[in-house]
Amino acid sequence: MEITLIGTGTGTPSIRRNPACVLFRLGDKNAVFDSGPGTLRSLLSTGVEHKNIDLLFYTHLHLDHISDFSVILFAAKIPPEIRKNPLYVYGPTGLKDYHKKIKALYGDTLSADSYKLILEEIENKELGIEGFTILTKTLEHHGGGMGYRITAPGGKIAVYTGDTDYCEAAVELSRDADILIAECSFPEEMKMKGHLTPESAARIANEAGVKKLVLTHMYPICDNYDLVSACEKAFKGEIIVGEDRMKFELKQEVLL
Numbered sequence: 001m002e003i004t005l006i007g008t009g010t011g012t013p014s015i016r017r018n019p020a021c022v023l024f025r026l027g028d029k030n031a032v033f034d035s036g037p038g039t040l041r042s043l044l045s046t047g048v049e050h051k052n053i054d055l056l057f058y059t060h061l062h063l064d065h066i067s068d069f070s071v072i073l074f075a076a077k078i079p080p081e082i083r084k085n086p087l088y089v090y091g092p093t094g095l096k097d098y099h100k101k102i103k104a105l106y107g108d109t110l111s112a113d114s115y116k117l118i119l120e121e122i123e124n125k126e127l128g129i130e131g132f133t134i135l136t137k138t139l140e141h142h143g144g145g146m147g148y149r150i151t152a153p154g155g156k157i158a159v160y161t162g163d164t165d166y167c168e169a170a171v172e173l174s175r176d177a178d179i180l181i182a183e184c185s186f187p188e189e190m191k192m193k194g195h196l197t198p199e200s201a202a203r204i205a206n207e208a209g210v211k212k213l214v215l216t217h218m219y220p221i222c223d224n225y226d227l228v229s230a231c232e233k234a235f236k237g238e239i240i241v242g243e244d245r246m247k248f249e250l251k252q253e254v255l256l
């Protein structure tokens with residue numbers, strides 16, 4: 001399993017961090033988790049063209065996570081790069097209604113004429129793709145939100161929280177994960193309801209017994225703080241402050 005942080009930022013513009021997006025390589029498929037503003041250009045900077053997105057997964061319907069869903073559908077219609085291969089889109093309850101509304105707004109410019117578009121709401125469900133198991137759980141975020149737990153065929157586990165506050169469900173979702181990509185919106189002093197801080201992200205990592213904690217979804221103010229030291233108060237494992245285009249590989253150990 002290969003994971004690339006495409007955008008480690010939020011809805012507040014930052015030169016350093018693009019809005020929310022994480023790219024997972026699942027087998028030979030490109031799976032994009034969240035697509036905030038500018039995602040297609042950011043993906044391109046890592047060599048992934050929009051027509052090569054196979055699967056889209058959304059954590060929730062806030063614009064810093066889903067705004068470029070319409071842009072992806074729009075780009076699929078522009079010659080000569082007209083999309084031919086199917087596009088699978090998964091997300092929380094309300095995804096289908098969201099799609100209906102953007103189609104009503106933008107009309108034919110978003111219609112999937114040349115390819116198959118499959119939408120599925122998978123909140124609190126389990127899904128099998130290319131030998132990977134994908135489990136979702138409703139977490140604690142204003143306006144809803146769900147996190148993803150991705151288990152590779154060999155058993156390695158990656159978790160992506162999307163937006164959430166500290167909650168039992170986040171701990172459960174992250175249980176024994178090899179890598180937890182957790183949102184970390186604000187430093188402790190500026191804690192906002194429905195979001196994590198370094199300490200609360202670290203608390204989830206600690207209680208869930210994860211190996212590696214990677215922080216993402218950081219508002220610009222976070223860049224003025226020592227986030228690692230703040231995390232160390234609650235978590236003894238490896239801590240990484242995510243940066244755009246940072247890559248992780250979860251390899252299965254071969255037992256001889």
Ligand SMILES: [Zn+2]
Binds near residue numbers: 060062141163
């Ligand atoms: Zn949100």
Ligand SMILES: [Zn+2]
Binds near residue numbers: 064163
């Ligand atoms: Zn957000």
